Amino acid sequence: MTTRTFAATLDVSTAMIDRDACVFIDGSWRKGEGAAAISAVDPSTGEAFAQFKPASAAQVNEAAEAATRAFASWGKMGSAKRAGYLRAFAEGLRARKAELVHLQMLNNGKPRFEAEIDVDDAAATFDYYAGLADQLDADQGRPVDLGMDGLAGATYAEPLGPVALIVAWNFPMVTTAWKLAPALAAGCTAVLKPSEFTTLAELVYGDLALEAGLPAGVLNIVPGAGDVGAALSENRRFRKISFTGSNATGARVMTAAAARAVPVSLELGGKSPLIVLEDANIAEAVDIAAAGIFFNCGQMCSATSRLFVADKIADDFIAALVEKAGRLTVGGYDNPDAEMGPLTTAPQFAKVKSVFAQAQADGIECLTGGKAVEGGRGYFVEPTIYRNVPQDHAIWQEEIFGPVLALRSYATVEEAISLANDTSFGLAATVVGTDRQAAAAVARRIEAGHIWVNTIQVIPPNTAWGGFKRSGIGRELGPWGLSAYQGIKHITQAA
Numbered sequence: 001m002t003t004r005t006f007a008a009t010l011d012v013s014t015a016m017i018d019r020d021a022c023v024f025i026d027g028s029w030r031k032g033e034g035a036a037a038i039s040a041v042d043p044s045t046g047e048a049f050a051q052f053k054p055a056s057a058a059q060v061n062e063a064a065e066a067a068t069r070a071f072a073s074w075g076k077m078g079s080a081k082r083a084g085y086l087r088a089f090a091e092g093l094r095a096r097k098a099e100l101v102h103l104q105m106l107n108n109g110k111p112r113f114e115a116e117i118d119v120d121d122a123a124a125t126f127d128y129y130a131g132l133a134d135q136l137d138a139d140q141g142r143p144v145d146l147g148m149d150g151l152a153g154a155t156y157a158e159p160l161g162p163v164a165l166i167v168a169w170n171f172p173m174v175t176t177a178w179k180l181a182p183a184l185a186a187g188c189t190a191v192l193k194p195s196e197f198t199t200l201a202e203l204v205y206g207d208l209a210l211e212a213g214l215p216a217g218v219l220n221i222v223p224g225a226g227d228v229g230a231a232l233s234e235n236r237r238f239r240k241i242s243f244t245g246s247n248a249t250g251a252r253v254m255t256a257a258a259a260r261a262v263p264v265s266l267e268l269g270g271k272s273p274l275i276v277l278e279d280a281n282i283a284e285a286v287d288i289a290a291a292g293i294f295f296n297c298g299q300m301c302s303a304t305s306r307l308f309v310a311d312k313i314a315d316d317f318i319a320a321l322v323e324k325a326g327r328l329t330v331g332g333y334d335n336p337d338a339e340m341g342p343l344t345t346a347p348q349f350a351k352v353k354s355v356f357a358q359a360q361a362d363g364i365e366c367l368t369g370g371k372a373v374e375g376g377r378g379y380f381v382e383p384t385i386y387r388n389v390p391q392d393h394a395i396w397q398e399e400i401f402g403p404v405l406a407l408r409s410y411a412t413v414e415e416a417i418s419l420a421n422d423t424s425f426g427l428a429a430t431v432v433g434t435d436r437q438a439a440a441a442v443a444r445r446i447e448a449g450h451i452w453v454n455t456i457q458v459i460p461p462n463t464a465w466g467g468f469k470r471s472g473i474g475r476e477l478g479p480w481g482l483s484a485y486q487g488i489k490h491i492t493q494a495a
């Protein structure tokens, strides 16, 4: 294997970064015919390390046509046979783990342990949906007792058809697996649009399709920046659009889908709460709070970015959390001890720095951080904690997508729950407390799609992922993620 070495520590296979052809249509790699080349940037240095040509509008349409043709047979293939392809994807990801980990470290800025989790999660998702696909055909034709003499009913879960999958840059391969695995398991064919910032890791799915012998057109990949997403969401061939990203773009996807009454799944932003109850073990709560906002440099839709701590333990907890944040090792892949990497993109770096400037201008109390890491290259910022941010301030209300925590103390649990729910988002939440039943009771009252009690954020593939309120529409993962790509057909017949 030929590799390129970065900062003497990171070897990345040239096959994964120096790709001549990045558009995958109808079972083969094509040269992109889009206008401007896209650069892949290393956020630890801010320098481009590869360039690739995106898909043109005509190629997007070709991909949609290929997916439409392939659906005719893929949707009718035995589900256990489809499961075999999914298992091959999982195995292929595991076989490439070392290379993919390095690519993630290079292009996303993830510390090694985070990049490893990503590859494992993506593979586990394919395995999980292979298991559901195994059972799918056996579950078809489920009888329904109509309670009417001479009539029998049965239901069938049918694949929707060709679907467009538009994914973000914060967990490449993972959020793709959450869409692609259930879509293929259900019998849908797909056109995938990777984020322009982290396209290279997503291209591995084209390699895996070839290696697994996936029928041509079942998976197509159209990289792009600026117009490919809109071309996909407006293409009349797709029977569903699944999108992960910002609320603003999610609204555009939904508008395009509305014109054709096509269903959407939207996985959008969050401003998730973490409630530390007064009986919490402080050391444990500190670890959970830090992981909830500093993992992936805070670039998580599920980041617990608003923290509420009981008055009784507030001083001790805040002191310990600030101390932990100050001790976190921030660094790139040239530092094996790095616990938090850089922000992944230049726009995100600019956005987080503008938040710091706004906080300073508005006199928000900053307990630690509040600035970019000085004297270096790349998109590094300090782990940051603000206290008593006014409730109408953007830092309290809006998703930042960076390692920026806003905290306040509370007098009563009722007050904490009320403040936690006082948000337009509803994706995730965490509750920490020693009395497990009391903590679980608080969790039940939080308006969010996924809640952790006394644990860091783990998301096994058989859970449900998605939000209430502005955080999105629909659920990924679990059986709900599969049904997102199915339509129900009911047959009533004379017995």
Ligand code: NDP
Binding pocket: 166, 167, 168, 169, 170, 193, 194, 195, 196, 224, 225, 226, 227, 228, 229, 230, 231, 232, 233, 244, 245, 246, 247, 248, 249, 250, 252, 253, 256, 267, 268, 269, 300, 301, 348, 351, 399, 400, 401
């Ligand atoms: P966006 O969410 O705005 O998404 C950009 C992607 O959407 C690109 O792939 C783009 O492709 C595509 N797109 C743009 N317009 C359309 C359209 N009309 N129809 C379909 N697709 C379209 O991501 P950003 O990177 O700009 O991130 C901005 C903010 O989004 C972050 O600061 C963060 O707050 C949030 N975010 C949330 C994530 C989550 O997990 N929920 C993940 C990532 C970001 P093209 O340019 O080719 O059209």
